[in-house]
Amino acid sequence: MWRNIASNALSLSIVALIVLGGVIGWGKREYVAEGPLETAICLKVETGSNFTRVSEALDAQGAISSPSIFRMGADYSGKATELKAGSFLVEEHASMEEIVDIVTRGGASTCGTEVVYRIGVNAAEYQVRELDPATQSFNLVAEFDPDVEAPADYTRVRGQPDTRYRVAIAEGATSWQIVDALNKVEFLSGEITEVPPEGMLAPDSYEMRPGDDRADLIARMRASQEERLAAAWEARDPDVPYESPEEALVMASIVEKETGVPEERGQVASVFVNRLEQGMRLQTDPTVIYGITRGQGVLGRGLRQSELRAETPYNTYVISGLPPTPIANPGMASIEAALNPDTTDYLFFVADGTGGHAFAQTLEEHNRNVARWREIEAERANQ
Template identity: 80%
Template sequence: MWKNIASNALSLSIIALVVIAGVIGWGKRQYEAEGPLETAICLRVEQGSNFTRVSEALETQGAIDSTAIFRMGAEYSGKSTELKAGSFLVEEHASMRQIVDIVTRGGASTCGTEVVYRIGINAAEYRVRELDPATQTFLVVAEFTPEDDVPAEYARVRDLADTRYRVAIAEGATSWQIVDALRKAEFLSGEIAAQPAEGSLAPDSYELRPGDDRAELIDRMQTKQDERLATAWENRAEGLPYESPGEALIMASIIEKETGQPEERPQVASVFVNRLEQGMRLQTDPTVIYGITNGQGVLGRGIRQSELRADTPYNTYVISGLPPTPIANPGLASIEAALNPAETDYLFFVADGSGGHAFAKTLEEHTRNVSRWREIEAQRASE
């Protein structure tokens, strides 16, 4: 009898183990299977939250079918104690396993609110953006300058832990403009003791946290510009009329200020390189303007004839060669154009009315281009 009982018990144990293994296998397949979410969502995980709250939020938003399997999967994978606060993009049909990975991986939030502080040529502005998970595009919900009253949309999100911040520097902004704007950025801290050298700051987009130090951000910009210039100098074309990377940076700043068309930069560079090689003056208005403003804001008027005749270090209608310093902070493309210009015979260029320039090899051809540009200006003035 005891043998029968033992045999039956063993059989039941085996059956139970098979059932348990089957349940575990089914749960694992459910955990790794494509999820029910039809449209991407932005999942916000509050500071101090837990997997129970997260699983309930996911079930409410239709991202998972079983809160129990979700929590058990996180526990079984050893990630139940690794939940991170933030706002995370959960894409359509993401599996529970993928979602657990998303909310435990860490790093910057991947959706939600982003505050971009844009430092441009003419002004600085805040832009508050919200990610639309369905289209994965940002929608601007507020725009304002440092001098404006703070809009409600910004007041609502600025102290949230998962709001991301970026400072975006426009190519061609001067060091004075950048420092002035950073001092007005209320989400930064610390002082900038001295204005950085012109041209030494890399225009780019910089991820930040509220309270980050302004001087440390300046250091990041300078390091990046040094690296860009060093790499471009190492890969420069042969025979260029520069004695140092510093001279190439000066040329890059002139190119940056002369054209807003990216594809024109190598051609503009070729004009100035050809002029230097032939001993011609550069005769470029942006250097004259910099000599007048010292990079502090926009001139806001035309250049006077007396200013074009003035003997100053930045008046390239009077001096030979390059001015003594850069006249702005050039971007990477302008640095590369200065050190790898197009191979042309161009010596002149003038606006062509389309936002670009008409290039010429001879003074006669350039004179015709200038006449066409003046006709365009006259026609626009009469409209």
């Protein structure tokens, strides 16, 4: 009898182990399997939260199939104590394993509220934006000038720990404009007392944290521009007529200020390169304007004939070759265009009324393009 009892007990133990193994295997498969979420969501994890609360929130939003498997998976992977506070984008059909990785990885929040301080060529502004997780596009909540009182929408999100911050620099902004605007950023610290060399600040979008030092941001911009320029110089067309990367940067800044149409940059660069190679003057208005303003704001009017005739280091209607320094901070596309311009015979260009330019090889053809542009200007003035 005892032998039968022992045999039955052993059989039951084996069955139990098989069942347990099956359950564990099923749980593992559920943990790594595609999740039930039909539309991406923004998951907010509060400071001091835990995996129980997170699993309940995910279950309520239909993002996981089993809160208990979610928690056990976090325990088994050794991540149960690594939960990070913030707002995190959970993609549709994300597995429980992927979600655990998202909320324990750390770093900046990936969705929710974003404050962007935009520095353009004409002005700077704050933007408060909210990410729509379903479309992964931002909805503008508020925008305002740094010199006016901040609206309630900004004040509301300013103290939230999961609010993200960025400083976005537009291509073509001058170093003075960037420094002037950065010294007005409310969420940064320190003060920039010296304007960096023109052209040496990389236009880009920079992730920031409240209290970050302005000088550190300037250092990041300079390091990035130096890296970009060095890489482009190494990959340059060997026939470009520059003696140094600094000269290429001057040309890139002129290209940046002459066109906002991306596909035209190579053509515009080719015009100026062709002029340099033929000993012609560059004759470009943006350099003359920089000589007047020194990059400190916008001229706000047309150039006078006296200014076009004045002999200054930046008046390319009078001087030969390049001006002594860049006239703005060019983006990577303009740097690449300056160092690898299109191969053309163009020597002239003028606005064509579409936002782009009409290019010409001869002065006669250029004069016809200018005449057409004057007609367009006259028609617009009479509308």
